[in-house]
Amino acid sequence: xxxxxxxxxxxxxxxxxxxxxNEAVIVIPEKGIVRVLNKVGSEIWELSxxxxxxxxxxxxxxxxxxxxxxxxxxDIVEFIQELVEKEMIILE
Amino acid sequence: MKQDYYKExxxxxxxxxxxxxxxWELTNRCNLKCVHCYIVPQKSKKELLKNEIKSILxxxxxxxxxxxxxxxxxxxxxxxxxDISHYARKKGFALRLLTNGTLITSEIADxxxxxxxxxxxISLYGIDKNVHENITKVPGSYExxxxxxxxxxxxxxxxxxxxxxxxxxITEFEKLKVFAExxxxxxxxxxxxxxxxxxxxxxxxxxxTKKQLERFLARNFKFSSKRIKKFKKDExxxxxxxxxxxxxxxxDVFPCVGLKKICPGNLRKKSFEQLWNSSVFEKFREITSSxxxxxxxxxxxxxxxxxxxxxxxxxxxxxxCSKVAxxxxxxxxxxxxxxxxxxxxx
Numbered sequence: 001x002x003x004x005x006x007x008x009x010x011x012x013x014x015x016x017x018x019x020x021x022n023e024a025v026i027v028i029p030e031k032g033i034v035r036v037l038n039k040v041g042s043e044i045w046e047l048s049x050x051x052x053x054x055x056x057x058x059x060x061x062x063x064x065x066x067x068x069x070x071x072x073x074x075d076i077v078e079f080i081q082e083l084v085e086k087e088m089i090i091l092e
Numbered sequence: 093m094k095q096d097y098y099k100e101x102x103x104x105x106x107x108x109x110x111x112x113x114x115x116w117e118l119t120n121r122c123n124l125k126c127v128h129c130y131i132v133p134q135k136s137k138k139e140l141l142k143n144e145i146k147s148i149l150x151x152x153x154x155x156x157x158x159x160x161x162x163x164x165x166x167x168x169x170x171x172x173x174x175d176i177s178h179y180a181r182k183k184g185f186a187l188r189l190l191t192n193g194t195l196i197t198s199e200i201a202d203x204x205x206x207x208x209x210x211x212x213x214i215s216l217y218g219i220d221k222n223v224h225e226n227i228t229k230v231p232g233s234y235e236x237x238x239x240x241x242x243x244x245x246x247x248x249x250x251x252x253x254x255x256x257x258x259x260x261x262i263t264e265f266e267k268l269k270v271f272a273e274x275x276x277x278x279x280x281x282x283x284x285x286x287x288x289x290x291x292x293x294x295x296x297x298x299x300x301t302k303k304q305l306e307r308f309l310a311r312n313f314k315f316s317s318k319r320i321k322k323f324k325k326d327e328x329x330x331x332x333x334x335x336x337x338x339x340x341x342x343x344d345v346f347p348c349v350g351l352k353k354i355c356p357g358n359l360r361k362k363s364f365e366q367l368w369n370s371s372v373f374e375k376f377r378e379i380t381s382s383x384x385x386x387x388x389x390x391x392x393x394x395x396x397x398x399x400x401x402x403x404x405x406x407x408x409x410x411x412x413c414s415k416v417a418x419x420x421x422x423x424x425x426x427x428x429x430x431x432x433x434x435x436x437x438x
Contacts, residue, residue, distance in 0.1 A: 013181075013182075014208060015184075016158065016181070016184055016185055016186035016187075017158075017184050018112075018153070018156055018157070018158040018184060019156075020101050020104055020105060020110060020112075020156055021101075021104050021108070023097075023101060025098070025101050025158060027158070027186045027210070029186045029187070029208045029209060029210040030208050030250075032210065032250070034098050036097035036098050036100070036101050
């Protein structure tokens with residue numbers, strides 16, 4: 001867990017996306033896959049700029065949405081790993 | 093029931109008038125001379141330059157556009173096509189490319205692969221070389237287009253064959269379908285040929301005859317319960333100007349490619365946002381199904397796929413009856429009657 005929190009998630013250049021009403025619509029054109037993220041997921045998506053560490057994103061989301069750090073840690077790491085598996089995000 | 097988040101987003105773009113899909117004619121120049129083509133180059137006007145296009149892409153990204161359909165003319169005649177496309181991808185757009193394929197070499201196919209389009213849609217009018225080239229009027233175009241399809245297939249780029257069906261190539265329909273199936277690529281056809289942008293009806297002479305249409309639809313038209321539609325009041329006519337928009341190669345903005353008479357202005361003079369929120373578009377958006385004075389009481393309504401753009405272009409009336417749609421609806425009704433022997437469709 002420690003290691004992954006130090007990683008910086010970055011949007012894959014393979015995706016197309018747009019934020020509509022605070023919700024991210026993500027398309028992987030080559031695969032024809034479309035995914036819509038909820039408001040918290042979209043916030044994480046927007047923060048995934050390749051510069052911020054996951055730990056910083058956890059702290060930001062925990063503050064903004066009033067969630068405990070432990071809960072945010074678990075959920076955000078799981079969420080980012082899922083996006084990595086779907087090739088929407090890469091970890092640097 | 094599983095919630096369809098994507099549908100909800102599309103509904104939001106519809107309600108909030110976000111131009112989610114943009115059809116952009118990047119150039120009016122073409123290396124083919126297809127007899128039915130609706131594009132008419134305007135020599136007095138100048139194509140948008142690369143930097144102007146990039147600035148418009150910035151504006152489109154800001155207002156929520158996601159899908160870009162790049163069409164021509166022939167898009168690969170633009171030397172800066174890949175510069176523009178890479179920039180569009182960097183700005184987060186998903187691309188669809190409409191082309192005749194004749195300029196797609198193996199190297200160009202590699203470059204297309206790099207921009208990762210949703211699809212490359214290629215016009216092919218027949219499996220018979222003579223039929224295809226009798227439409228494109230350019231010898232050698234058939235081989236190049238076929239070669240392009242093979243290059244794209246090799247590079248695993250999603251490819252779709254697009255074919256308008258006309259008097260000259262209706263006999264090619266089955267062969268094209270089989271060809272696409274064998275290659276495991278898409279195949280889309282259209283039975284409506286439209287007038288030229290300048291109002292000329294010259295392409296309409298290539299439309300299928302009534303007999304050809306009847307025979308074709310009897311074999312290929314699939315009825316489903318979804319087709320039984322009822323007239324609903326106060327609905328927008330279609331997505332044009334609601335969540336889709338069209339930009340010409342000269343920077344003029346329209347609700348859709350068939351509604352070029354409804355133009356609030358040019359992107360060299362005004363921002364996209366100004367044109368999208370212009371009184372011309374606002375007035376157009378006020379038009380609803382309730383204004384379709386002929387459709388309200390028409391018995392063919394549930395069989396009819398009327399297009400307002402075509403109605404305006406061909407019949408001179410945005411809200412009236414579209415003759416071509418009516419003629420097709422008559423045939424569909426007849427076939428339905430024969431097929432179900434008067435019984436109601438399920």
